[in-house]
Amino acid sequence: VGRKLPGDIVARIWSALKFGRRRRGKPAGLDRPADLQESDPSFGPLPAGPRLWADLDRNRDYIVEAYGGSPDLITREILLGWEGADRGRRALLVHFDGLVDKKVVADNIIHPLTGQTAGPHGDLSSPAKAFETIKTRYVTVSDIQETDEFPTLLFKVSSGDCAVFVDGLDRALICSARGWPERAVEEPPSESAVRGPRDGFTENLLSNLTFIRRRIKDPRLRVAVMRIGRITQTNVALVHVAGVARPELVAEAQQRLQRIDVDGIVESGYIEELIEDDPFSPFPQLHRTERPDRVVGSLLEGRIAILIDGAPMVLVAPAGFAQFLTAAEDYYERFLIGSFLGLIRALSFFAALLLPSLYIAVTTFHQELLPTSLILNIAAQREGIPFPAFVEALILELSFDVLREASVRLPRLIGPTISIVGVLVVGQAAVQAGLVSPFMVIVVAFTGIASFAAPGFGTGLAVRVIRYAVMALAASLGLFGILTGASVLYIHLLSLRSFGLPFLAPLAPLITSDLKDTVIRMPWWMMNHRPSIALRANRRRQAPGQKPQPPPGGKAKP
């Protein structure tokens, strides 16, 4: 904590340069509603609210004013009860149109409250008794809550709950009736697998938690939800399996999350940048995934997961480099195939990083390393090319990156068309125009494909950026330059940690017991122990000796 980051210093200088308004010190924590009452202009206004009043109209006026008279806020006044002297006690329903399931509100709240159901129920003689009756007998929603503070109430109403007030009582009943249009569960587009479950996370935190809970039925699955972002007030859930994840790790994650004090969390990337270990590294230090099965696998290894409301990406920590090279399928396919695929992916990572640089270095400096006929071929192809190999590679790589970016942004309908045209133009025409050599097109195209083979999209992005630096080094110092670039990268990765776990573990430092699940995956019946990030006391994950064998005494009888 005490260490001053360069970024921190820059921020200080910046704020010193800005005249007038300066950032205030951090408040103690955001999850306590009391903190939300303070109005801090630097984060944007928040209605400073007192406790609820007993007067129904005053409460309504306050809420309407707090939301600035927003038209989608619905305040519905009803009369409680159906007979006797108490008939006609006023009650108020507050909720947002579109955030609640109207059928639930009508059937389970308004209907019983207005006495449409038959028979005398409960006591309405005083406001407090009426409130108790509503709570215990009338409302047929399972998730209810009481509050007497406006900040909590407003947050709940904004989250899609329905608040019920009774005239004469300074409390409100908050009934969960959330329901809004939502994306259906789809196959995760960025991590598809041939074998494996097809469901992916959506934007709804609750259903995302359900995906996990449905797969882990043990009660030791722990979920801690906190609210982050002063204006967005986004729900963020920290999930772990108690007794498997280290308590220090969970505490550390909780602490890092609680330290966040920003106005809003829109996507998981915000959280990632605010809690990672080395903010200046090009490499992601948290694993992100759209697949519930991967999250469950990670939880069972003693990792923690961070789910963010509104983001289909779930963050998993700690994440090592080896994790970025794995795909869900590695664990479902036969282990030999899985290991082979892992090796292919590791190779393609290096190809994506180094291949253009190797081509530049070999053709510029080390022609003797290639077979004579091959180098003659290359020389013949490069005959009319006006540029050195580096410039040639730069042209092609840049245009490939432009194509790639454009094909992500293009509308889905014209995307393929434009890509094909782009590829044809860049590939075929550039060669015929004598701008680049065909061999270079092969190299760059293969590099592009290889960078898609590793499923860790974030690592792929990092490699895309670093590739240019390595190419420049290769152009100036040949293979020595490439090795220099690789060494710088290696030293950087060595110094990187993800929630305390060295990034290159289990390779450097070498943790032999964890090597069973890196690029090469051992069969499940050999994975008797969790990786060393898990709680030491509970390392064993399965009974030993489960290697399937034919029954003793020859063939089994059919």
Place this chain on the structure above:
Amino acid sequence: MSHGSQIWRISGRQLAVLVVLNRLFSATTLMPLITSDHMGRDAWISGIISVVAVLPLALLVAKLGSMHPGETLAQYAVKVLGRPLGGALILLYVWFFLALAATAGRTVSETYAVAFLPFTPVVVLVTVTVFLGCLAARQGLEVVARGAEGIALPVMAVFVLILALSSDQLRLERLQPILENGVGRVVTAATGSFALFGEVIAVAMIIPFVRPAKAVRGSLLWGLALGGGLLVPSMIWIVGVLGPTADSQVNPLLALARMVRLANFLERIELLPLVIWTLMAWLKIGTYIWLAAIGLTQLFNLDDYRPLIYPLGFAVSGLSLVLYRSTADIVRFFSADTFGVFATVFEVGTIGLLLLATLAWRGVARLKPGNQGGEAKVNE
């Protein structure tokens, strides 16, 4: 306790790997050259002698470390020798580390320049290599040790691979006649190899950071044994494969790699030595720059070693350019009767001096009333 004596934690295996890689680096860029130059056929016998002879030295270093638990050489040298003498000794050590780093930078650069980049000025190669070392050193001992651990297996695999793949051309009769020039000559020549193995005294600066502390002895012995176990066969192979031409090779390991021809598809594997040299070079330079920085930090009670790294790096780059004029110069310097004698005297002499001084200091401490056994106060 100041930041200068910050506690790093490395494992026994990491220590062993540092020792192995340190020795293998010299073995792949320097050693075959020197021994072939002087000894030819009997070089491997010198190798065996030197690795056996260095084991007691390593044990002494470990012993010194266990006599001063929790302290580096720089700390206990001042304690037992007094500030003027101890300080001078530390400065000598710092110079020794810097000179070794500079030599490592120069040798790898020369090898590059000769074998792959004939038109690139050596100063560029030296600067880049030393810069990599500084990057690693700045991250501290743990990162250096992890880096060594990560590349150790590939490096040793490359080593073994080159030997294995060139073994079809191995003619052991080229090693005969054995001991043609007499035993005395072999033993004298062994000092050159011994001095390189003797760099293990640098471990005295790392011992307090090894966890568990009792792993130090075993790790040192394993490291040296493994280093010797790879070195001696390579000497045999160089003579056995290259024959009488071994002496004239600029770099015998590279020559070995160039000899590899496997069924017409596995050829031109001389890239592999290139890769392992670069990695080992910055690891070695990084280790020594870090050691020098820590020595200075502890001598002058500085708060942080990191500001020293880049200035020391500049010094190392400069040194490696001015210390030697050419490869021939390095070879001459590293021969048994120059570096061998100098380094052996320095290594054995300083460790022996420290051991005697420690014993004396213990004796004095025991005489003092109220002090039992003269055990050093353990720095936490």
